[in-house]
Amino acid sequence: MTITVIPATTPPSTGIAVVGNLTDIGGSANQQFFDDGTNGDQTPGDNIYSYLAVIPGDITGGFRNVTATVSDAQGRTVNLNQVLTINAPLPDDDPLLFGNPSNATADIANENNYLMLKPQYSLSYNRSKATPNWVAWRVDTTWLGDAPRQDDFRPDTALPVGWYRVESADYTGSGYDRGHMCPSGDRTRSIPDNSATFLMTNMVPQLPANNQGPWEQFESYTRTLANQGNEIYVISGVHGNAGTIAQGRIVIPLVTWKVVLILPNGTNDLSRVNKGTRAFGIIVPNQPPLNQSTPWRNFRVTVDAVEILTGYDFFSKIPKGTQEIIERRRDRE
Template sequence: MSSLVQAAIFAAGAAVGGGVTAAVLSRRPAAQRPSVPPAVDGTIISPSVPAVTPPVIGLGTNGTAQISNLSSVASLSSSAVLKYGHPGPIADPIVRKAYVAAYDRRLRHPAWTAEHLTLASLGKSSLVAPPDETGDRTKSAFMEDDAIPAPFRARLSDYLRSGYDRGHMVPAADAKFSQEAMNETFYLSNMAPQVGDGFNRHYWAYLEDWCRRLTGTFSDVYVFTVPLYLPNRDPDGKWRVTHEVIGSPPNVSVPTHFAKVVLTSKPTSPSTPNILELAMGAFVLPNAPIPDETPLERFVMPVDAVERAAGLALFSDAIKSTSKHICQSTKCEVIVRRFDDTRKRPDMRRAISAPK
């Protein structure tokens, strides 16, 4: 399993236009490529890309996600000005069996979550024996995360009668390989307030299902989920970010939008299993009811736009410059699956054309 695909988090951010409209963003030129393709653990990217400094989130040699380069806070604290402690802000790193994440203490929900999906991790591989025990969500319960300091913790009471669902950032369905892994997806540190009917229980769930189905086409699927706070233009012509805060006293912020950003890899051909083809794409959805018939293409965004809006750098320039758009590598569609609708509706498949 490749360890070359890496994701870098926490770079400079800027605002994106209101709603789900992204500005056209210019890209920085890719670094000059070396004459010899770089290799890590025998795996190279095609076309070749320059080696990059390992970012905050990367993949270990065994394919699991790992956090690195978290020394900035410690180095700052060594300053005489901060001899009595570093005030923050601090994103609490969370490492679970099925995902890694950074928790935003101010907003009381994840700043981002990251997961690595494969047929094997979803229990669908014909080459890997299924685990002896699989996760059953009926045995899981929502719970507060004691690993988060009490003053910054999201609480079960915050969601009580709030009108919002406890929305999984990493879905429970992505962690079926063990009960412990599934239980960990029910920590409130993996939740953000989401509109229930029409979003969390419907269109957002269709998008989560699409991410899982990518494992049928790609050997590795990396999924980032990012809560967003995007501005709207008010009647006076000025742009403002307005969001609700739930709890009594107010405690957990309600994102205006959510992004799913995917990076996929697969061998360029059966004869070259160590040469990977990469594809990526981003989708930004408003935290609001979305009609089932809405085409998924309406929510396609440049990855750069999501990074600027969130203040993150999800991928290096080298990865961006060598990746196709996801919809050029596979059919991008959501399949409507309403559990309360017994009719099969093939007309509800919504295809998305490849970018021009």
């Protein structure tokens, strides 16, 4: 956060101080801002006062107010207010309630398993592949409405500074679709929700026969389940390397996969999972030959099978005995 200060001249300002109230984002009520090249400040002595704030990992999404006061030794003050938007899961709608499958973290040093939390979905980003490792979201009828498809594919500016930000044009002429992980159709409650699914961090190079065939069929099936009174926790991702597009920047996956856990609508979801809870996965080839009309059920597997493929641990917060039963069960519905 930065505040640009224009010192007074009559008489000249001395002893300038900038203090912010960061309690709404988990910080101090009297946080000093700096103009000495530390604490996030870029250039000492340029009258741009800065503070690099870390948002606690357990803070919920929404709007937060940050206020600040600028003062000088001559007794002059200026009060400032800024509204920040915290991109984090909404209360009671955390798609990682049952566990973080790869133990992704929001540490920029963890660049190939980098956790990004958004109101609409959460993801683990892989800088070296320029795709997500996985994307997690929850769908029920509260997420479904009549907002139109936005088609506003664009770079994700939430990526750390200096990381390549994939452009929509990077897929042009590649022979691969900009394949959504969290689908547009699962986020139609509002235009901002739908627009969020078109960030390129939610995309992978997907074979058209996959994306427009069994993949889309399965997306529609999970929305049918939601409309029947269920809530579905979905984690979707990629595996393998079949080459690259965009001058080598973006890796083409060999397969795409999903795991789902299905519960009747309710509250206290973690405590409601039992040995009869329905959970399964799909693994779909992302290379030819693939018939677009092949039913999605032909690619159905156990959750265990997706864990073996990826090395991830799904639903790790569910008690071990229950987790083992639902993950090895073959789905027949």
